Amino acid sequence: MTDATKTSPLAPAALQASLDVQGQAAQAALLPFALAAFGVCLPVFVWAASHAANAHWMSACFAGFAIGWAAFYAAVNWLRTPAAADPRRRGMAQLAGGIVWALAIGGVAAFAHEAGPARETLLMLALGAAMICVVFATPWLPSLLVVAPAALAGPVLALFARPESAELARLGLAAASLSLALALLVNRILRGQYALIAEREALLTERAEQAEAARRFARVKADLADSLSDELRDGLTGVAHILAAATRGRSAPSRPQLAAALDGVNDLLAIVGAPETSTPQAPGRRLRILMLEADTLGAATLRACLEQLGHQVVAATQAVRAVDLARICDLDLIVCGDPGAVAALRNLPGEAGRTPLAAVVDPEPRAAEAALAAGADALLRRPVAAPATARTIADALAAARAAQADVTSTSGLKAVEAA
Structure with missing residues (x-):
């Protein structure tokens, strides 16, 4: 539980739900840029993969990458529909999209592991792609805890698979650990901001309810005053008519x-x-x-x-x-x-x-x-x-x-x- 969660006046369940919704919204706003980032990195990967010893497998790798990109694109489009208003379904879609990218990066790492002289270069490119995936998973904590390790696991394990690349593997592990630590730190800061926003929205809602209650009370008072005025006017008019009718006669009332x-x-x-x-x-x-x-x-x-x-x-x-x-x-x-x-x-x-x-x-x-x-x-x-x-x-x-x-x-x- 974060400090923002401990100090917030909101109920823990309501605060956690607000943090999840805001984190999902922030991540969803970044996902189109994730598509653009991987699109920019694709030519670099193609150029490096063309020098691989197993270049004939590159088409299979690209096919898996294309399938993953299409699935991710479909998820981004679905998030813009009214069906994505349900936080639970939205969270599942965003997690599924992140896992698709992690699997695509794992496929690239598997291809790069048998690439011969271009192996280390392609694995470092795959590790860079995994770090980009970590950046776009940062706003929402569940995605960061699930997607980021899955995306980093493939390139790091492939680097450690051969002794001759042990030094580079340690360097890659350090970079992956640093990126994950920074992502967790940024997520903590974002969650603090989410808590402040949730508290502000709760205060605004409470003030709006109080203002509406005051307006209803004012309307009730006005209606009561009008009703009282009508009652008094009608009653006095009736008494006046009765007494007037009595005085019009010759005898006493x-x-x-x-x-x-x-x-x-x-x-x-x-x-x-x-x-x-x-x-x-x-x-x-x-x-x-x-x-x-x-x-x-x-x-x-x-x-x-x-x-x-x-x-x-x-x-x-x-x-x-x-x-x-x-x-x-x-x-x-x-x-x-x-x-x-x-x-x-x-x-x-x-x-x-x-x-x-x-x-x-x-x-x-x-x-x-x-x-x-x-x-x-x-x-x-x-x-x-x-x-x-x-x-x-x-x-x-x-x-x-x-x-x-x-x-x-x-x-x-x-x-x-x-x-």
């Missing part, structure tokens, strides 16, 4: 009108985080409530509020079904989310038509006025919440009791007058 205005004020106070005004609490006993709401989400929210308050809920999604249930069931309260069904529920015969009824209405003043005109005892504005629901239930029951008391009083007066 009715209890349902005042309750609707109070609900609106309390909802606004809940939005801004202020304590609500004191309101009547839900009755202590458990009520059997018929709930009519066609909207699925609205029905789920309303039912959750009613059950949270401890009441038993009989649910209906259609007005016809609600009317049938109200006719046959013994109910304590009806919570109606369909404005058109209020009149139908009120027109039921007997006690069913006198069941306390709370209408669930939208914030528009006309909806509240229409529900009250149809016979609703209290109003519950959307979106519903448990505190507002409790107040509405209490208001509906109180209004129904007051209406029943008025009916009883009127009946008693008529009876006295008749007597």
Whole structure:
């Protein structure tokens, strides 16, 4: 493990992957120049090989060299395709290309070993070609550790194969060892630079993520401010309309009108985080409530509020079904989310038509006025919440009791007058 790997804040696996990718990219950028370098060296080798005692084998050597050059050229072209984006496949291709060159150099060394007087010259040329291969394997450590020894092995072993070239063999080994040591040193420096680049990219990515998170948070704050502004504006408009409608009449505002205005004020106070005004609490006993709401989400929210308050809920999604249930069931309260069904529920015969009824209405003043005109005892504005629901239930029951008391009083007066 290098010093850059030890001191980097990145995870070791992520850092190693970045080092491999950068090393592969640097080596891939050098590979076209490797083709050019071997192309320049080829005429020199041809001239020296023409003086060899086994010159008739030179064509076979050239054939192997041409095959290796073609394979390497194909690998260089493949590295430019989208398929080379996979680091594992890319690394295998680059290692295979390096091994092809090492085998080609080994073939040249085998040819030079039997070249007679030109033997040592050709072997030194093969050793030079191997050193060029070491240079182009330097940027990526796995390639350097695999390809460089394979490329140097053929010429060095051929030099040591005969005693008369022992001095030259030692000189060649020293040169090969020096080139390999320098290549490892350069690779170490490059890996340090790769680590710095990886750390910089990680910091840039982190800053970009933080900037994106800040932008998202700013958008959420702006949306929340817009939503809050809309809620306050709509709520204040609804309260103003309710109070205006109440003041247009000759008599004092009715209890349902005042309750609707109070609900609106309390909802606004809940939005801004202020304590609500004191309101009547839900009755202590458990009520059997018929709930009519066609909207699925609205029905789920309303039912959750009613059950949270401890009441038993009989649910209906259609007005016809609600009317049938109200006719046959013994109910304590009806919570109606369909404005058109209020009149139908009120027109039921007997006690069913006198069941306390709370209408669930939208914030528009006309909806509240229409529900009250149809016979609703209290109003519950959307979106519903448990505190507002409790107040509405209490208001509906109180209004129904007051209406029943008025009916009883009127009946008693008529009876006295008749007597």
